[in-house]
Amino acid sequence: MDPRQPSEANARAAAMPPELMQDPLLELEAVTAAYGRIQVLNGVDLAVPAGTVLALLGPNGGGKSTTLKVASCQMEPTSGRVKIAGRTVNGATSEQLAELGVCTIPEGRGIFANLTVRENLELATYTGKSLSAIEDRTYSFFPRLAERRHQLAGTMSGGEQQMLSMSRALSSDPVLLMLDELSMGLAPLVVEELYAVVSQVAGEGVSILVVEQFARTVLGVADWAAIMLGGRITRVGPPGELEQELTAAYLGDR
């Protein structure tokens, strides 16, 4: 970092470590994206190698969630390319990606509040799994959801709701999983429980991109971490190395 240029807009993009570029499942190449006239991604290069967990970290307004939206085709990039398993998917719709086995759990509670738990699980069947298989697997991970299968999802606690949203990732057997702010508004204990599930899913060989603002828990699960500032990836590396720099990134102290 050039100490004379502290402005976020001038933060320099970091080079990808060569290990990341081997056989990446998800790859963003020089992606820019904008909301109207306001550009929020200023050239994002990012790769998630097959079978690894990459944590995308950084303070508010850095462009993390937008990166995830672009990667899951919820948002069209203004330039650059999004590749999944080596194929450019620019212009695909998020439902097409979902059918291909890309599972995205959006920020907040990724559930349908006015449907029962069971009906929520039924919607995961668009991925091709049968409802009974999805139910079996979900309930074996989260027995509490089994008790509540006929309850409206919106009436459950925040942690239970997040479990329900995670159950889609668990049971639909995705190739790529993208999680946005899993820990938001949840008790630390619940967060740990959820990340235990994430690491279990990772253990099955699923590639995972996790966006988080509060980093401690996720660093234990991740194989790689990337810091995002001012719409660019400013640092990529093993989680241990980045832990120190994270504080600086959040507090602006270098």
Add this chain to the structure above:
Amino acid sequence: MENLSGFLILGIATGSLYAIAASGLVVTYTTSGIFNFAHGATGMVMAYIYWQITDPEGWGVHPILGLVVVLFIVAPLFGALVERVIMRGLQDTSLVTKLVVTIGLMVGLRELVNQVLWPPAVRPAAKFFPGDRWTLSGVSVTAHDLIGIAVAILVAAGLYLLLYKTRIGVSMRAVVDDRELVRLNGGRPNRLSMFSWGLGASLAALAGILAAPIVQSTLQVDPLTIFVINAYAAAVIGRLQSLPWTFAGGIIIGVAQNLAVVYLPQTEALTGLRPSVPTILLFITLLVLPQTRLRTHSLQRLRESVPHSTLQGTLLMTAVLMAAVALVAQVSDARMVLDLSRALVLCIMILSLVPLTGFAGQISLAQWTFGGIGVWVAATWISSSNPLSLVLAALVAGAVGAVVALPALRLQGIYLALATMAFAVLMDNLVFKQEWMLGSSIVVDRLPGLENDKVFAIFLALMFGLLALFVVWLRRGPFGRRLQAMKDSPAACATLGLDLTRTKLEAFAISAAIAGIGGVMLGMLKPSVGPNDFLMFNSLPLLLMGVVGGITAVGGALFGGLLLGAFPVLARVLADVPVLPELFLLGPALAGISLGRNPNGAVNEITRSFRDRNEARRRRKELREVADVRPEGDGVAIGPEAPAHAGDGRVLIDPLDEPEWLGIDRPFTQREVQALNEALDLKESDLDVTARS
């Protein structure tokens, strides 16, 4: 009453049809968030299509086959097409826009049937199994009635199975919760919406076909439309979401309507009461049912923008309008002068919606009703040739507006629109037709000096100008700010201590008062006026064309009114040309429907496109200047933000935030280096920048 049980059966039969129609409305509303005002008109059109297919005078196809064709092919296709072409563009638009588009569709379908496809003629509506009837405790019950009941039960069961036991039904309910999340799950919300609109249209068709012979023995556009509209009351009883309550509501309305026959005295004054029972129930339900609370979450991001009119601009507009009207009146024939005057009256009526819909974001479908009250007051209380009568008409219409608004104030959005519609229909059926009111048509004298039609046209232009100035003055003052604030965020206003109730009430009163004056103007224009001049259906194009013109600005009212007045004239003038006259008659509806693509209204869009073009030209010019000088400059830019490079050697500057250019747009001379050095307290040797001179 020994024939009570018979009437009960008849009531359930009618109620079943209401229930079928209302369930279709609820299905589309819950999955798309759009309250389809055209649902009634859809049912009506489908009944006509069914008649065309099956009647011996039409194509004479067997009724069962015709039923299958309409219910499973024509109606679903129609519904899906409406969703695909019109409704899909309505995401992220305001409630007013959504309502106006469906109202446009409703007006369009009505005109299409009346003017183009099936001009009024005798078309017998056949019952199913017309011969089979039984007498049940003195009341004749037909097989057709019983079929209606059976079909309603089947529909209820079918909808339950669909929505709760199939994935497509569960997905339809999921779309209501979170459209984007359905996509992330791999569902296709657009297809689901098309499916639900198709289903809704099919249910409307079912209700329309079954209801047609019950409403009247021949097909009639308005009664049939109103019949299905009556079913809206059932949907409201179900609070637009609960299907069981919607079915219950349908039955309640049907039974109440039939019992009214038994129990209400058969007097002259109450003849309009029986058909009004559903409307009365709608009104009562709206007032009694608990409403959703103020929404506090998520600031809505809408595509609409809100421009303001200025007093100077409005003055100028008035002057130009008066001059133009005077000119046109001078050169054209008597008939054209009347057409122009009519258009100006429409301008005033649309203007009455500006403070209410444009500023306060409330909807009224009863503007002509207020106009009718105004004209009645002016003509019968004191002589309308007395200028005071205008003031009185405005005051009384305003007071009635406030009284109507008072119970309706706790309502929002669609519910408020429905309440004003119910009020308008009740006035149509119960009050305006009375002998002492407008029933025997009244003659309204003009103010002294205005007997000449040309002078009267100029007077109308002046009247519009004065009222427009009043409206702009309101908008520019504290009251206007309150209205705008209330429209933007009722919740924030409430927390600031703004009295929402009073503000809404005032907006309604002002709007109704202007409409009252507009009514008097219509009265003065026409030789005589009667109940048919003030029907609820007439108020719909006002809202349509107002929003199309741009309801937030008085210029929009002028544009909308003139256009609305011009359509029938164009249709008449071009009567010999094929297709065009029909197109012009459908004009208001088509314009309203097109709004989904362009929700800001015509006037706003035109002024904005001018502004944008100028802005773009300015930007381009600046970019070009910089690009031209860039290659020879090697100086520095000093400003709040470093300029961004376009990548091809050019530099992009934001004109609003332009940095100070040194040595780039002109040579960086020794003099400037010195000035810079002095300012920065630097010596020549400290600098890297090599000056060129």
